[in-house]
Amino acid sequence: xxxxxxxxLNYNDADTAAxxxxxxxxxxxxxxxxxxxxCSTDDSWERLQALKSDAELLRTDRNGGYGWGNQEGxxxxxxxxxxxxxxxxxxxxxxxxxxxxKVKDALERTKGAAVGSALVSSPDxxxxxxxxxxxxxxRDLLDTGPVTRRLFRPWLITPPGRLPAGGxxxxxxxxxxxxxxxxxxxxxxxxxxxxxxFDRQVFLYCEEKILGQKLRTRGRSTVxxxxxxxxxxxxVSIDRSVAGIAAKQKLLHKSKLYYYRKYLKAGPAxxxxxxxxxxAVYAEVWVLTxxxxxxx
Numbered sequence: 001x002x003x004x005x006x007x008x009l010n011y012n013d014a015d016t017a018a019x020x021x022x023x024x025x026x027x028x029x030x031x032x033x034x035x036x037x038x039c040s041t042d043d044s045w046e047r048l049q050a051l052k053s054d055a056e057l058l059r060t061d062r063n064g065g066y067g068w069g070n071q072e073g074x075x076x077x078x079x080x081x082x083x084x085x086x087x088x089x090x091x092x093x094x095x096x097x098x099x100x101x102k103v104k105d106a107l108e109r110t111k112g113a114a115v116g117s118a119l120v121s122s123p124d125x126x127x128x129x130x131x132x133x134x135x136x137x138x139r140d141l142l143d144t145g146p147v148t149r150r151l152f153r154p155w156l157i158t159p160p161g162r163l164p165a166g167g168x169x170x171x172x173x174x175x176x177x178x179x180x181x182x183x184x185x186x187x188x189x190x191x192x193x194x195x196x197x198f199d200r201q202v203f204l205y206c207e208e209k210i211l212g213q214k215l216r217t218r219g220r221s222t223v224x225x226x227x228x229x230x231x232x233x234x235x236v237s238i239d240r241s242v243a244g245i246a247a248k249q250k251l252l253h254k255s256k257l258y259y260y261r262k263y264l265k266a267g268p269a270x271x272x273x274x275x276x277x278x279x280a281v282y283a284e285v286w287v288l289t290x291x292x293x294x295x296x
Contacts, residue, residue: 002104006030006087007073008055010037011063014044016091018051025054029100030087032056034077038069065203066179071195074184078194083186090180095230100183102168102228107185110167114188114220115211117177119229128232131224133158134175134212137264141274144256145281160226170227176212177222180232188220199262205255213263249285253278 006024010017021033033055037045039062048057060072070088077086085104089095095118103116110116120128135143135156142148143156163172186194199210212222260266260274 001028001031002084003031003081004029004085004087004100004104005032005034005077005081005083006089007070007077008033008035008089008091009066009069009073010035010040010044010048010091011069012040012042012044013091014040014042014047017044017048020089020091020093021051021055023094027097027100029097029104031083032077032081034058034073036060036069036073036076038065039063064200067198067202067207068200070179071198071200074197075195078186078191086184086186088179088182088184090232092233093181093230095181096228099225099228099230102170102225103183103223106166106168106171106223106225107183108167110171110173110221110223112188112219112221113166113173113223114185114215115177115182115222116171116185116225117182117222118225120178120180120232121229123231123233130177131157131174131222132176132209132212134209134216137260137266137270137274140256140260140264141277144252144278146284163224166223166225168225171223171225173221174224175216175222176208177224178232179208181230182222193218202255202258203251205252206259210259210263249282253282 008017008020017035021035024030024033035048035051035055035057037048037057037059039060045059051057058073058076060069074086077083087100099118103118107113107116120130122128139156142152149156160172163174166172184197189197197211198207202210215221256278257271257274261271266274
C-alpha cells in the first residue's frame with residue numbers, strides 16, 4: 001500500500017470534520033488522516049480531541065484562509081511522513097476508495113500529471129462544476145459575471161469531449177479542479193515546491209487556478225477522472241467563514257485582482273479594466289440578489 005495522507009481543513013465545523021474522519025478511517029487508500037483546525041473561534045479544537053484515535057490533529061496559529069491552512073497541513077505531512085500522495089479534502093465531501101484509487105491510477109499513468117481529481121456531484125445526485133480552463137484575463141473576467149458567464153459559456157470552458165486525453169481511458173487533462181477534493185502526487189514536486197503549493201497571500205478563492213498556473217509554468221498538468229465522482233455539499237464550509245453574499249463577492253474580486261496581477265502578469269491598463277468590470281459585476285450581483293431575490 002502506498003503512503004497517502006488525507007488533510008481535512010476545519011473552521012468552526014467540528015461535527016462535519018468528524019463525520020468525514022469517521023467515513024475515511026477504514027479506507028484502504030488512506031494511510032493517515034490529518035485534521036487541520038484553522039484557528040477556529042468556537043470550541044472546535046476541544047471537540048476535535050475526541051478524534052485522536054482516528055486522526056492526527058494540528059492547529060494553526062491564525063486563520064489565514066483556505067490556502068494557508070492546507071499549506072500548514074502539507075508542510076506537517078511532508079515533514080512527518082513523507083507521503084507518496086496527499087489528499088486535500090473539504091469536510092463537507094464524501095468520497096469512496098474507488099474514486100481515490102481511480103485518481104491515483106490516472107496520476108501514475110499520465111505523464112507529467114501532478115494533481116488529480118474526479119467529477120463532482122451534489123448530495124441529490126446533480127452534476128456540479130468539475131474543472132476550469134486556465135483563461136487569459138479578459139475571458140476570465142467574462143467567466144466572473146453572472147450574465148456574461150451564461151452568454152459566453154461556449155468560449156469559456158472546453159467541452160469534456162474536446163479535452164486532451166489523460167493516461168487512462170476515462171481521464172482528461174484540465175487547467176484546474178475545485179479545491180473541495182484533489183490528490184497531489186508528491187514526487188512531482190521538489191522540496192522547495194512542496195512548501196509553496198498554495199499562495200498564502202490569498203484568503204479564499206482562485207487558489208485552484210493559482211495552483212494550475214504554477215503547474216503549467218513547471219511543465220506539469222492536472223488530470224480529471226471522468227468515470228468516478230465524489231459528493232460535495234457545496235459552500236457549507238465557506239458559509240461558515242464568510243458571511244453574506246456581498247462579503248463573498250468582495251473577497252472573490254480581491255483574489256481575482258491578485259491573481260491577474262501576479263499570475264497573469266496584467267499591466268496597469270488591464271488591471272484598471274478589470275477593476276471596472278468587477279465593479280459592474282458587484283452591482284449586478286447586488287441587483288439580482290436584493291431586487292430580484294435570486295439565490296446565489
